[in-house]
Structures are given as structure tokens and as C-alpha cells.
Amino acid sequence: MGFIVEGEEGKDVVMEPPPNFSMVEEGIYRSSFPHPCNFAFLETLNLRSIIYLCPEPYPEENLEFLRSHNIRLFQFGIEGKTEPSAATLKDAIRAALKILIDVRNHPVLIHCKRGKHRTGSLVGCLRKLQNWCLSSVFEEYQHFAGIKSRTADLRFIETFEIICLRLCLHSIIYQYQGYGSKKRRLLYREETAQKPQITSI
Amino acid sequence: MGFIVEGEEGKDVVMEPPPNFSMVEEGIYRSSFPHPCNFAFLETLNLRSIIYLCPEPYPEENLEFLRSHNIRLFQFGIEGKTEPSAATLKDAIRAALKILIDVRNHPVLIHCKRGKHRTGSLVGCLRKLQNWCLSSVFEEYQHFAGIKSRTADLRFIETFEIICLRLCLHSIIYQYQGYGSKKRRLLYREETAQKPQITSI
Numbered sequence: 001m002g003f004i005v006e007g008e009e010g011k012d013v014v015m016e017p018p019p020n021f022s023m024v025e026e027g028i029y030r031s032s033f034p035h036p037c038n039f040a041f042l043e044t045l046n047l048r049s050i051i052y053l054c055p056e057p058y059p060e061e062n063l064e065f066l067r068s069h070n071i072r073l074f075q076f077g078i079e080g081k082t083e084p085s086a087a088t089l090k091d092a093i094r095a096a097l098k099i100l101i102d103v104r105n106h107p108v109l110i111h112c113k114r115g116k117h118r119t120g121s122l123v124g125c126l127r128k129l130q131n132w133c134l135s136s137v138f139e140e141y142q143h144f145a146g147i148k149s150r151t152a153d154l155r156f157i158e159t160f161e162i163i164c165l166r167l168c169l170h171s172i173i174y175q176y177q178g179y180g181s182k183k184r185r186l187l188y189r190e191e192t193a194q195k196p197q198i199t200s201i
Numbered sequence: 202m203g204f205i206v207e208g209e210e211g212k213d214v215v216m217e218p219p220p221n222f223s224m225v226e227e228g229i230y231r232s233s234f235p236h237p238c239n240f241a242f243l244e245t246l247n248l249r250s251i252i253y254l255c256p257e258p259y260p261e262e263n264l265e266f267l268r269s270h271n272i273r274l275f276q277f278g279i280e281g282k283t284e285p286s287a288a289t290l291k292d293a294i295r296a297a298l299k300i301l302i303d304v305r306n307h308p309v310l311i312h313c314k315r316g317k318h319r320t321g322s323l324v325g326c327l328r329k330l331q332n333w334c335l336s337s338v339f340e341e342y343q344h345f346a347g348i349k350s351r352t353a354d355l356r357f358i359e360t361f362e363i364i365c366l367r368l369c370l371h372s373i374i375y376q377y378q379g380y381g382s383k384k385r386r387l388l389y390r391e392e393t394a395q396k397p398q399i400t401s402i
Contacts, residue, residue, distance in 0.1 A: 016334045022341075023224040041333075132242075133217045140223075143344060 015041040020115035020144055024123055027106030030144070032115035039065050042109070047071045049105040051096055053078050053118040074099045078118050083152060089121075093160065096122050101129070116145040117153050124157035134158060216242040221316035221345055225324055228307030231345070233316035240266050243310070248272045250306040252297055254279050254319040275300045279319050284353060290322075294361065297323055302330070317346040318354050325358035335359060 018031035018038045033054075034042055048071065052058060055077030058066075066073055076092045078084055084092075099105055100122065112118035120141045127137040137157060142149045219232035219239045234255075235243055249272065253259060256278030259267075267274055277293045279285055285293075300306055301323065313319035321342045328338040338358060343350045 013332060014334050015332045015337075017337050019337075019340060021337070022344075023226060025224060026227055131214060131216045133215050136216075136218050136220075136222070139220060143223075 013040055015044065017041045018111070018115070020119075022144070024110070024126070027103065027108065028100065028126075029107065029109045030115055030119050030123055031109060031111045033111055033113050034062065034109075036061055036065075043069065045107055045109065047107050047109055049074060049099070049108045051076070051099055051108060051110045051122070053092075053096065053110070053112040053122065055079060072105070074105075078112070080113055080118065086156070089156060090160065093122055093125055093156075097125055097129070100126060114148070116148050117150055120144050121153050121156055124153070125160045125162065128157065128160060128162045214241055216245065218242045219312070219316070221320075223345070225311070225327070228304065228309065229301065229327075230308065230310045231316055231320050231324055232310060232312045234312055234314050235263065235310075237262055237266075244270065246308055246310065248308050248310055250275060250300070250309045252277070252300055252309060252311045252323070254293075254297065254311070254313040254323065256280060273306070275306075279313070281314055281319065287357070290357060291361065294323055294326055294357075298326055298330070301327060315349070317349050318351055321345050322354050322357055325354070326361045326363065329358065329361060330363050 016037050018034040018041075021029065021031040024030050029045060029047075031038075042065070047069070050066065050071055050073050052073060052075045054075075058073060058075065063073075065071075074096070076096045078089060078092050096110075100108060100110065110119050110122055124137050124141050127140065128134075134157075138154055141154065141157065145153070217238050219235040219242075222230065222232040225231050230246060230248075232239075243266070248270070251267065251272055251274050253274060253276045255276075259274060259276065264274075266272075275297070277297045279290060279293050297311075301309060301311065311320050311323055325338050325342050328341065329335075335358075339355055342355065342358065346354070
């Protein structure tokens with residue numbers, strides 16, 4: 001946990017997370033579009049990558065932040081205003097999910113513009129992969145979307161086929177880990193073989 | 202991350218987190234009151250303790266779940282309906298915070314009844330300890346409280362003196378940890394001396 005109790009020179013640094021910020025899982029965060037005032041906070045997350053769900057180019061100052069912190073950007077351009085076709089959306093979300101669940105990309109921040117619809121849809125599909133019941137998935141989506149909740153997003157999440165994703169991930173094995181006996185995590189074969197230390201992050 | 206892709210006998214287990222469930226930080230979760238339908242989900246968190254913020258006795262079936270999973274219960278009885286005196290509330294929250302930030306109690310779940318006011322106040326004070334700016338602290342509180350947001354809680358969080366808590370925690374040292382150079386965590390001296398492995402959870 002990042003308890004920044006004193007700044008680098010002993011001075012307090014006030015942390016400003018982006019609006020709609022939250023931790024999704026160990027190593028997975030979500031938020032609205034981060035601005036320079038949020039960079040000091042983002043530094044405390046030690047991000048390895050960012051999943052950006054809008055088609056607009058990433059601003060230069062954000063790219064500079066990424067370069068200087070060695071953070072990799074994965075962009076999946078999903079239209080925010082006009083409703084994307086179901087097939088396009090499904091392809092983008094499936095591709096983003098593959099990046100998201102790969103622990104080699106963690107810690108990862110997911111964001112779109114407001115952190116409501118596109119981010120909410122991706123997190124919703126992740127929850128389905130984690131076998132959350134649909135009412136809990138919807139409750140979480142609505143938490144972040146608030147009054148802007150969209151029925152089309154809920155329908156998308158509900159009908160998203162995770163079995164297909166599971167079949168795609170044929171190179172992934174399951175492995176128990178952590179100090180409890182019940183905790184599992186997805187790991188790639190090559191990761192297990194070459195970099196076992198990465199599992200203890 | 203607990204990807205339960207298949208159940209113990211190869212069957213899918215549907216996970217039902219308690220309403221208002223969320224991850225606060227690595228090893229810290231929050232929710233409303235968990236019921237037996239949520240126990241399968243709670244198992245995946247490998248909890249070491251629960252911080253319960255209501256005065257009502259813990260139900261027998263919940264106590265049985267705690268016993269069988271070796272989870273320690275820390276109860277701080279804060280009245281939900283009648284407004285507790287500021288001094289009583291401050292004492293309870295301060296005591297709960299000390300338990301909360303002690304990594305030896307992690308993973309820990311904080312809950313009250315609805316996961317809105319008492320839980321929100323405790324998490325709000327934790328965020329202040331993490332130097333979050335007040336508007337972000339309030340935004341998070343309001344996320345979970347929704348239309349039930351209480352001005353008295355926001356005022357309590359705003360005026361809660363964390364400097365006092367920092368002074369109380371004289372036995373705690375700060376230590377860099379994680380694979381990034383900027384990540385810090387609070388650790389007790391004895392923990393560092395006796396059980397260094399606990400720092401890699």
C-alpha cells in the first residue's frame with residue numbers, strides 16, 4: 001500500500017487521483033482520463049502499462065509521462081458518442097481483456113474519458129471472467145456510471161461470451177499462488193518457465 | 202488476482218460479492234454486511250481479519266465462517282441511526298485505523314451494514330493518511346453512499362486529525378518496498394525483524 005506519509009524532501013505531497021479512480025484487483029486500476037495534476041498520484045501506482053479505450057490520440061504531455069516512467073500504452077479506439085457496432089466493440093473488448101489479464105502488464109490502469117461506459121464495459125467483462133454473478137457486475141458498473149448508466153452497455157456485458165475468450169487463451173495455465181490455498185491466477189507458460197519471480201509481485 | 206475459472210470439481214462457481222463491495226488497496230476490501238450467499242466469494246479473498254463497525258453482535262453463521270477460515274474479528278461498535286458523539290466516533294475510527302493499516306492483519310475486509318457511512322468514514326480517514334486531496338476523498342465516499350451521502354460524515358472526515366494518529370504510531374517505521382522505487386508501506390519493527398516474508402504478500 002502506498003502510504004506516502006512524507007514527500008521526498010520531507011514535505012507532504014497532496015495526492016489527487018483522477019476522478020472515478022478505483023482499484024479493481026491487485027495490479028488493476030480504473031479511472032477517468034488522467035491529467036497532469038494526477039501524475040504525482042499515478043507515480044505511486046508504479047504502473048507498467050495503460051489500457052486506453054478512446055480513438056483520440058494520447059496527448060503529448062501524457063505520452064511524455066509514460067516515456068519517463070517506462071509505461072507501455074495499449075490503445076483500443078472505441079467510439080464514445082456514436083454507438084459502435086456490436087462486432088467492433090466485442091473485438092476491441094476481447095483484445096483489451098487479453099492485455100488486461102496478462103500479469104506481465106501489471107500494474108495496469110484502464111481508462112477512457114470519464115471512466116464510466118467503455119471502462120465499465122471492460123471491467124464488467126473481466127468480472128464475468130471471474131464468475132461474478134450478473135447483478136454484482138451490474139451494481140459495480142452502475143456505481144461508476146451513476147446516472148449516466150447505459151442499458152446498451154449492460155446488455156453488451158450480459159451477452160459477452162467469455163467462453164470464447166477462455167478458448168482463445170489456450171496458452172495460459174492456471175496456477176495456485178499466494179499464501180492461501182484457494183487463490184489462483186492466470187499465468188502464461190513462458191512466464192512460469194522464464195521468470196518465476198514475476199508471480200510473487 | 203483470483204480468477205476462479207473452474208470450481209473444485211471442474212464446475213463453475215458463481216461468485217456473489219456483498220453489495221457495495223470494492224477493493225480499497227492491496228489487502229484492504231470494503232463492503233456491506235456479508236451474508237452466507239457471499240461466503241464463497243469471500244473465501245477467494247483469503248481474509249486474515251474483518252473490521253466490523255456496528256454495535257450489534259455478529260451473527261452465529263458469520264462467526265462460524267470466521268472460525269472455519271481462521272479470520273480474526275475486530276469489532277468497533279459505532280451507532281448507525283443515532284448520531285454518535287464526535288469524540289466517541291473519533292476514538293472508534295482511530296482505533297479501527299490502527300488495526301486497518303497494520304499489514305499483519307491483511308487481507309482485511311471493512312464492513313458495517315450498508316457499506317456507506319461508517320465504512321465510508323473509515324476509508325475516508327485512511328485516504329487522508331495517504332494524503333489524498335479532500336475532493337477525491339469526498340468523491341470516493343459519495344460513490345458508495347450515493348443519495349444517502351451525509352454531510353456529518355464528510356465534516357467528520359474533513360476534521361479528523363491524522364497528525365495525531367501519526368504521532369500515536371511511534372512504533373511504526375517506513376520502508377521502501379515493491380519493485381518500484383517509490384512504493385512505501387507501513388511496517389512494524391517486530392514484523393520486519395521476525396517475519397520478513399510477510400512483506401512480500
